Amino acid sequence: xxxxxxxxxxxxxxxxxxxxxxxxxxxxxxxxxxxxxxxxxxxxxxxxxxxxxxxxxxxxxxxxxxxxxxxxxxxxxxxxxxxxxxxxxxxxxxxxxxxxxxxxxxxxxxxxxx
Amino acid sequence: xxxxxxxxxxxxxxxxxxxxxxxxxxxxxxxxxxxxxxxxxxxxxxxxxxxxxxxxxxxxxxxxxxxxxxxxxxxxxxxxxxxxxxxxxxxxxxxxxxxxxxxxxxxxxxxxx
Numbered sequence: 497x498x499x500x501x502x503x504x505x506x507x508x509x510x511x512x513x514x515x516x517x518x519x520x521x522x523x524x525x526x527x528x529x530x531x532x533x534x535x536x537x538x539x540x541x542x543x544x545x546x547x548x549x550x551x552x553x554x555x556x557x558x559x560x561x562x563x564x565x566x567x568x569x570x571x572x573x574x575x576x577x578x579x580x581x582x583x584x585x586x587x588x589x590x591x592x593x594x595x596x597x598x599x600x601x602x603x604x605x606x607x608x609x610x
Numbered sequence: 611x612x613x614x615x616x617x618x619x620x621x622x623x624x625x626x627x628x629x630x631x632x633x634x635x636x637x638x639x640x641x642x643x644x645x646x647x648x649x650x651x652x653x654x655x656x657x658x659x660x661x662x663x664x665x666x667x668x669x670x671x672x673x674x675x676x677x678x679x680x681x682x683x684x685x686x687x688x689x690x691x692x693x694x695x696x697x698x699x700x701x702x703x704x705x706x707x708x709x710x711x712x713x714x715x716x717x718x719x720x721x722x723x
Contacts, residue, residue, distance in 0.1 A: 502653070530711060539614075540700065540714035586654060598712060600646075602653035 498523035500589050502601035509577055510609050517572040517604050519561075519587030529570040530588040530598070531561055540586070546570065557581070579610045612637035616701050616715035623722055629674075629688040631718050633701030636682070641703040643684040644712070645676055648698040657699075660684060661706060696722045 501520045509515060521527065531543040544555025551563040561572045570587060587601040613636045623629060635641055645657040656669045658676035666676050673692050677685045684701060701715040 500653075532712075532714075539716045540702075540712075542711045545711060588654075597656065597659065599656070600654035603648075 498527070498589055498591050498599050500587055500599050500601035502585075502587055502604050504604045505602065506605050506607070508607045508609065511579055512576045513608075515572070515574040515577045515581070515606070517585055517587075517606070519570045519572065519601055521568050521570070521587075521589045521599075523568075523589065523591055526592040528590040528592065529561070529563055530590070531555065531559070531570075531572050532586045532588060532600075533583050534586070535583045543572070543585070577606075577608050579608045582606060582608045612641070612703060612705075612713050614701055614703055614713055614715035616699075616718055618718060619716065620719045621721070623691050623720065625693055625722055626690050629686070629691050629695070629720070631686040631699055631701075631720075633684045633686075633715055634682055635684075635703045638682075638703065638705055640681060640706055642706050643678060644702040645684065645686050646700040646702060648700060648717075649696075654700065658686070691722045693722050696720055 499522045503518045529546040532540045533543045534540045544553050546553045546563045554560050559574050561570055563570050584603050584605045586603045588598045590598050615634045642661050644659045646654045647657055648654050658668055660666050660678045663678055674688050698717050698719050700717045702712040704710040704712050
């Protein structure tokens with residue numbers, strides 16, 4: 497069975513700092529990869545996704561993530577965070593032969609200090 | 611685009627009482643539907659999913675059950691709540707095509723006392 501690990505549970509940054517949130521998965525087959533974000537008081541929404549092609553994917557609000565197959569990783573990055581990026585971020589994996597079933601990581605709560 | 615309605619937004623129930631959380635989807639037909647639970651300090655855990663009316667798959671053994679009486683209606687139930695059922699429950703939906711991302715409802719925060 498697949499699993500997803502997000503090693504940083506809580507991250508606190510100052511505005512303009514760079515961000516990198518780790519995500520590692522365990523599954524030997526082909527996967528689709530996602531990052532979801534949940535802003536305070538709002539519902540979960542898709543930030544970016546990787547299916548195939550260029551392993552560096554761009555998402556909304558200046559976020560990007562890089563799929564490194566050899567490391568089973570899909571880390572989320574942003575060069576300069578803003579206070580409005582304060583949210584909880586979830587990495588998710590969908591094995592290609594598992595239909596649309598997503599496995600989520602434990603989430604990383606990001607707080608950006610103004 | 612699809613919209614997911616969940617209610618109630620918050621719920622406080624005593625141990626041993628029944629539970630019924632409802633989720634309806636607009637803007638799509640024949641969606642895949644999911645119930646997730648987000649427990650404090652943990653990630654999202656898939657509880658149930660459904661690919662069609664009356665078709666329910668359970669991912670984890672538990673005190674809860676799910677039903678899909680209509681194409682765009684998904685209900686999460688329990689006959690007798692346990693303290694461990696407390697958490698944040700999210701309904702999600704995506705079209706029944708490969709690789710389509712999930713859309714989530716606003717969730718129901720359940721506190722069992």
